[in-house]
């Protein structure tokens with residue numbers, strides 16, 4: 290729902306200021322249409338249905354994974370494609386992964402989104418409409434900005450969307466923004482009042498390899514990015530997640546695990562804050578095939594890499610892969626949009 294247009298439409302009709310909040314409250318609770326909003330007059334509901342599309346996105350396609358993951362492909366009103374995912378976990382968590390851009394201007398070599406053409410930034414309403422879509426399916430409680438796009442390149446819209454996520458059941462503490470290391474964005478997020486989590490897509494602990502995998506490293510070198518993450522922790526006291534996709538023979542060797550541990554340990558601090566809480570936690574991500582030249586590390590290599598990090602005192606988890614069979618797992622989004630784009634533009 291275009292929230293700016295909602296305000297305008299209601300103001301033009303002389304409706305009281307609280308009416309927009311009333312409409313939003315219904316939408317955030319999972320209403321399926323204006324028809325559901327029973328404490329709003331039928332006349333006004335009819336006007337809204339005529340003048341303001343209930344969602345700024347149209348659903349093009351949905352795919353259901355065997356593990357319960359649900360992927361949705363949307364188009365914006367001007368025909369730009371984007372994808373979002375609902376992940377269902379056995380412990381009851383319902384986490385959504387949303388996009389901040391249609392396509393991505395950055396060109397990380399292992400990422401399907403990076404291989405498609407960048408269209409544009411999404412508006413706050415277009416971001417929220419992804420969340421509202423899944424909220425209509427069932428209650429949700431976590432949100433990660435790890436879909437298509439680099440959220441820090443569209444941070445004002447991302448933060449505007451985050452402000453409203455608690456109305457849908459997703460608190461700021463359960464919201465994570467992921468970045469490839471766009472330092473101005475990390476600094477801006479650190480200044481935000483909202484206690485949102487930060488995740489850094491690192492993927493290599495050596496400058497040269499990281500520049501090869503992620504050209505953005507030429508602009509914001511690794512050591513500067515890690516410093517920005519430490520400053521984020523110092524300001525927010527929120528632990529930073531380090532995302533590390535495991536690529537066979539590329540970044541999964543023992544000495545590379547040691548280099549990563551060294552990078553995160555920092556000068557004399559052991560990677561720990563003064564209260565001895567670790568500043569960083571590493572998430573090892575099994576690589577999902579996207580048609581790139583890379584292959585995923587074996588289960589054994591991932592276990593050995595994890596053990597090497599733990600031996601250095603670095604907290605580590607291995608991410609549970611969700612939705613791989615429907616190309617909804619990490620780095621796979623947009624794999625099918627390429628095909629869809631021709632449909633959308635025809």
Ligand code: SF4
Nearest residue numbers: 393395397400403438
């Ligand atoms: S990993 Fe993120 S920043 Fe890099 S190309 Fe993919 S979507 Fe863009």
